[in-house]
Amino acid sequence: xxxxxxxxxxxxxxxxxxxxxxxxxxxxxxxxxxxxxxxxxxxxxxxxxxxxxxxxxxxxxxxxxxxxxxxxxxxxxxxxxxxxxxxxxxxxxxxxxxxxxxxxxxxxxxxxxxxxxxxxxxxxxxxxxxxxxxxxxxxxxxxxxxxxxxxxxxxxxxxxxxxxxxxxxxxxxxxxxxxxxxxxxxxxxxxxxxxxxxxxxxxxxxxxxxxxxxxxxxxxxxxxxxxxxxxxxxxxxxxxxxxxxxxxxxxxxxxxxxxxxxxxxxxxxxxxxxxxxxxxxxxxxxxxxxxxxxxxxxxxxxxxxxxxxxxxxxxxxxxxxxxxxxxxxxxxxxxxxxxxxxxxxxxxxxxxxxxxxxxxxxxxxxxxxxxxxxxxxxxxxxxxxxxxxxxxxxxxxxxxxxxxxxxxxxxxxxxxxxxxxxxxxxxxxxxxxxxxxxxxxxxxxxxxxxxxxxxxxxxxxxxxxxxxxxxxxxxxxxxxxxxxxxxxxxxxxxxxxxxxxxxxxxxxxxxxxxxxxxxxxxxxxxxxxxxxxxxxxxxxxx
Numbered sequence: 001x002x003x004x005x006x007x008x009x010x011x012x013x014x015x016x017x018x019x020x021x022x023x024x025x026x027x028x029x030x031x032x033x034x035x036x037x038x039x040x041x042x043x044x045x046x047x048x049x050x051x052x053x054x055x056x057x058x059x060x061x062x063x064x065x066x067x068x069x070x071x072x073x074x075x076x077x078x079x080x081x082x083x084x085x086x087x088x089x090x091x092x093x094x095x096x097x098x099x100x101x102x103x104x105x106x107x108x109x110x111x112x113x114x115x116x117x118x119x120x121x122x123x124x125x126x127x128x129x130x131x132x133x134x135x136x137x138x139x140x141x142x143x144x145x146x147x148x149x150x151x152x153x154x155x156x157x158x159x160x161x162x163x164x165x166x167x168x169x170x171x172x173x174x175x176x177x178x179x180x181x182x183x184x185x186x187x188x189x190x191x192x193x194x195x196x197x198x199x200x201x202x203x204x205x206x207x208x209x210x211x212x213x214x215x216x217x218x219x220x221x222x223x224x225x226x227x228x229x230x231x232x233x234x235x236x237x238x239x240x241x242x243x244x245x246x247x248x249x250x251x252x253x254x255x256x257x258x259x260x261x262x263x264x265x266x267x268x269x270x271x272x273x274x275x276x277x278x279x280x281x282x283x284x285x286x287x288x289x290x291x292x293x294x295x296x297x298x299x300x301x302x303x304x305x306x307x308x309x310x311x312x313x314x315x316x317x318x319x320x321x322x323x324x325x326x327x328x329x330x331x332x333x334x335x336x337x338x339x340x341x342x343x344x345x346x347x348x349x350x351x352x353x354x355x356x357x358x359x360x361x362x363x364x365x366x367x368x369x370x371x372x373x374x375x376x377x378x379x380x381x382x383x384x385x386x387x388x389x390x391x392x393x394x395x396x397x398x399x400x401x402x403x404x405x406x407x408x409x410x411x412x413x414x415x416x417x418x419x420x421x422x423x424x425x426x427x428x429x430x431x432x433x434x435x436x437x438x439x440x441x442x443x444x445x446x447x448x449x450x451x452x453x454x455x456x457x458x459x460x461x462x463x464x465x466x467x468x469x470x471x472x473x474x475x476x477x478x479x480x481x482x483x484x485x486x487x488x489x490x491x492x493x494x495x496x497x498x499x500x501x502x503x504x505x506x507x508x509x510x511x512x513x514x515x516x517x518x519x520x521x522x523x524x525x526x527x528x529x530x531x532x533x534x535x536x537x538x539x540x541x542x
Contacts, residue, residue, distance in 0.1 A: 069234060070338060071284040073244070075273060077413065081244040083281070086117075089235040095125065096225045101218040104241040105131060105278025111240035112221065116233055126224040134215040139208055140190065141170035142215075150192070150204035165192040165203055219278070243277035244341075246288050248351070248415030254359070254398070254431070255422065263359040265400060267408065269352035269415075271333065275341040283338040290331045290413035290438055331411045331438075354407045359400035363452060365481055366494040367391060367459030381473065381499050381542065382466070390459035394481070394491070396432070399446040402439055412439045419449050454484040455491070455526070463537065473499060476507070476537040483526035491532070493522040499540045507537040 072084040087102060109129040116122055132138060149162040171190040192199045221237075253266040271288060275281070333351060341347060367390040380386060398419060402408045414437045420428040432449030439445055463476035483489050497503045497518045505512065505520070510532075512520040524532045 071281045072287075073281060073284050073341070074287045074289055074332075075244050075246045076289045077246055079245045080240060080242045081277070082238065082240055084236065084238045086234040086236050088232065090232040091225065091227050092230045093228060094226065096223075096227070098223045098225055099220055100223075100237065101216065101220040103219055103221055103237070103239065103279065104243060105219050106243040107131070107219065107221075107239050107241045109221075111238075113238045114223065115236050117236050118233055120229050120231075120233060121227060122235075123226045124223055125226055126222075128222040129219070130216055130222070131219040132216070133218055134211065136206065137170065137172040139211070139215065140167060140206060141172035143167045143208070144170050148209065149207040150194075150202065151207055152204035160207075162207065163194055163203055165194040165199070167191075168193055168198065241277055244273070244275050246271055246273045248272075248290075248413045250352075250412075250415060250417045251420065252398075252417060253420050253422065253428065257358065263361055263398070265354075265357040265359045265398075267352065267354040267357060268350060269412070270348050271351045273341060273347045273349075275343055275345050275347075278343055280340070280342045280345075282340050284341060286335040286339055286341070288333040288335075288413075290333060290411070331413070333413070352408075352410060352412070357400055357407045359398050362397040362399050362446065363455055363489050363491045364395040364397055364494060365457040365459075365479070365491060366395070366496075367457050367479060368496055368498075370496060370498060381540070382468070384464050384466070387496075387498060388461050390457075392456045392458060393451040394455045394457050396449050396452050397446050398449055399444065401442070401444050403442050409441045411441055412436065412445075414438045417447055455481065455489055456484075457481045457493075462535075471542050473540045474506075474537060475499070475540070477535070479522075479534040480531060481524065481526055481534070482531045484529060486528050488525055488527050488530075491524050491526055493524060493534055495520050495522070495536070497538055497540075499538075500542045502541045504539050505536055506539045507535070509533070509535045512536070 069086045074082040083104060085102065087100060089098060107129065112127065114122060114124065144167050147164055147166045150165055151160045151162055153161045155161060168191040171188045173188055189200050190202055192203055194203055249270045249272060251268045255264045257264045335349060339347065368387050369389045369391055370387060400406060402412060414435065416433055416435050418433045419431050421431050423429050434447040434449060436445060436447060458480040460478055461475065462478050463474065466473040477495070479493055481491055481493065497520065501517060510522045510524055512522050515521050522534050524534065526532045
């Protein structure tokens with residue numbers, strides 16, 4: 001073995017190695033609690049070098065990362081999910097018969113993928129899926145034509161009182177029967193023969209001598225596998241199943257901004273996951289796919305999915321509860337901590353939190369009630385009464401931008417927005433709600449939250465003149481908006497120029513903004529306890 005000083009020559013130039021060796025030597029001696037004689041220094045140093053190398057080996061060696069055997073879920077907001085799990089499998093050479101009863105109850109069998117992550121070749125000769133877990137009705141069907149005992153009560157001594165009956169008909173109907181939308185069968189009532197007399201219904205609680213060998217307790221996959229590489233390993237199974245969904249919900253607390261010129265929003269977004277798959281997933285890595293994924297529907301209860309997104313691995317680091325990233329044409333939200341989703345459980349996690357987002361409260365008066373009468377264009381032009389029915393309600397809308405500069409700036413999955421405002425006593429009061437669709441970052445969000453109590457509108461037509469022979473028409477309107485609040489409001493008066501596509505405003509009391517081919521908007525400010533009157537005339541030609 002190379003002496004410590006010589007070993008250090010490879011790493012330290014000049015006399016640096018002597019300083020280092022002396023220091024290491026003293027440290028190790030102090031640790032050992034011994035001081036060797038001069039004649040045994042080299043031997044001792046060699047022993048210490050061996051210890052040092054062992055310690056270095058312990059410090060440098062990196063153990064292999066354990067296999068990720070925890071389940072992984074990708075849940076879509078269209079009531080289906082992709083599951084990936086691992087389970088132990090032991091194979092011998094040749095054909096193997098394998099049963100696995102850890103799948104969801106609404107599994108789509110043709111979506112199952114089984115593989116060995118280590119690369120072992122598996123040839124699936126046959127796959128069967130059974131989703132008829134044992135029940136009293138099913139077990140009774142196994143005993144059709146046979147005699148069993150039925151418990152009809154207990155004696156005073158606590159012993160069962162039984163009668164013997166022959167199962168003529170169990171009445172069991174497989175669940176797949178109803179899945180095909182057949183009519184309710186009339187033969188669901190069991191028939192039991194007792195002492196030569198037929199009973200429609202069970203005479204008592206059936207007492208089965210044993211489970212049938214064909215019974216299963218959970219939904220089960222059966223495989224016939226062939227391999228030339230025997231051994232034990234953790235197999236990976238992936239499949240598509242219905243019975244799991246997620247949605248996003250947003251709670252927004254509105255407060256007045258500086259000078260009351262804008263609103264401030266505190267936003268908390270929740271993801272709600274619902275598991276109705278018939279299976280519990282322990283400590284699962286969960287991802288949520290947002291977007292409109294095309295799903296081919298077949299005439300079954302669960303439908304079918306023939307394409308699924310590949311798993312996306314995320315970095316294992318300190319992160320928020322949910323992390324978002326773009327994935328293909330969709331957005332993927334990954335929970336940064338494993339979570340257990342129990343069957344029939346609803347679980348919520350927070351995925352966005354923001355304070356101080358600027359919003360604008362918008363009042364909109366769209367006074368014309370334009371009923372859909374199925375008019376032809378010529379009829380619409382000729383009907384003088386169409387578009388004269390109005391309403392007094394003024395919509396209240398909240399408008400804000402989903403941008404980083406506005407303390408947001410992440411793609412927001414579709415969901416419900418609930419708005420609250422804090423009263424003088426500190427209590428939060430609900431002031432309205434609505435839904436948004438999937439909203440990319442940097443897009444404007446405008447949602448209707450209700451009708452104003454103190455701001456009202458009134459709309460009436462003042463002029464109508466048509467010259468059919470010359471193919472033109474003039475129409476005039478007068479719109480009153482009154483504000484009974486103690487502060488001024490900004491209002492947008494929307495008018496639809498619906499008669500025909502060729503039009504021109506020949507008079508307007510306020511400047512208008514053209515929104516589309518047949519819509520204009522008049523932005524006005526109505527003072528506290530004040531009123532604004534908007535008038536305009538439009539000239540149509542065709």
